[in-house]
Amino acid sequence: MFILVNLKAYPCDPIEVATAARDVADSSGVRIAVSPQAADLARVAETGVETWAQHVSPNAHGSHTGSTLAEAVADNGAEGTLINHSENRLKLADIDGSVGAAERADLETVVCANNPAQIGAATALSPDAVAVEPPELIGGDVSVATADPGIVEDAVAAAAAVDDAVDVFCGAGVSTGEDVAAAADLGASGVLLASGVAKADDPAAVLEDLVSEI
Numbered sequence: 001m002f003i004l005v006n007l008k009a010y011p012c013d014p015i016e017v018a019t020a021a022r023d024v025a026d027s028s029g030v031r032i033a034v035s036p037q038a039a040d041l042a043r044v045a046e047t048g049v050e051t052w053a054q055h056v057s058p059n060a061h062g063s064h065t066g067s068t069l070a071e072a073v074a075d076n077g078a079e080g081t082l083i084n085h086s087e088n089r090l091k092l093a094d095i096d097g098s099v100g101a102a103e104r105a106d107l108e109t110v111v112c113a114n115n116p117a118q119i120g121a122a123t124a125l126s127p128d129a130v131a132v133e134p135p136e137l138i139g140g141d142v143s144v145a146t147a148d149p150g151i152v153e154d155a156v157a158a159a160a161a162v163d164d165a166v167d168v169f170c171g172a173g174v175s176t177g178e179d180v181a182a183a184a185d186l187g188a189s190g191v192l193l194a195s196g197v198a199k200a201d202d203p204a205a206v207l208e209d210l211v212s213e214i
């Protein structure tokens, strides 16, 4: 299982989380990545943790004020990027463009989607992975795998029907090792989570728990 910790715009210390994630990944052998604000990518990457961007623009170099270029995040240590997160939705053409931009910059890609139908559409764009995150469960206390196991199973089936080389992750409300194990049982090969780590008093302890049942 891949554990991708999205720090969103939470007021946590990205270096504290990154250092803890690096240490837990090293000691457990579980793949863990941290996705900080774009401005924090370089210093998070310097900790040695696998570092992901939260978004990349479909644009290439040029007159695009405010863009976050795939090339720029890669140059600052990112190895992958989220695209179309529920809190940063893109038009279909721009999702396609962002996947292309990420591939040009050698970034791994996870395209997020709200439901299995969107997962099928996202899979057709050939990212490395898709992630189903029901918006109503994001930021809550109950994991998607417990609150709505069917949406994870349906997302896995929807992706497999289009391209079984694309991995399927799930997210929303994931905060424990039990949640990660439940996601794996439903066919997910990774989880996305945010508040469980970013809002924790002791992020290292939460990360230890997250890998405890893998």
Ligand SMILES: O=C(CO)COP(=O)(O)O
Pocket: 006, 085, 133, 137, 138, 139, 140, 171, 172, 173, 174, 192, 193, 194, 195, 196
């Ligand atoms: O949006 C998410 C990860 O990208 C999930 O957020 P929570 O873990 O806070 O529910």
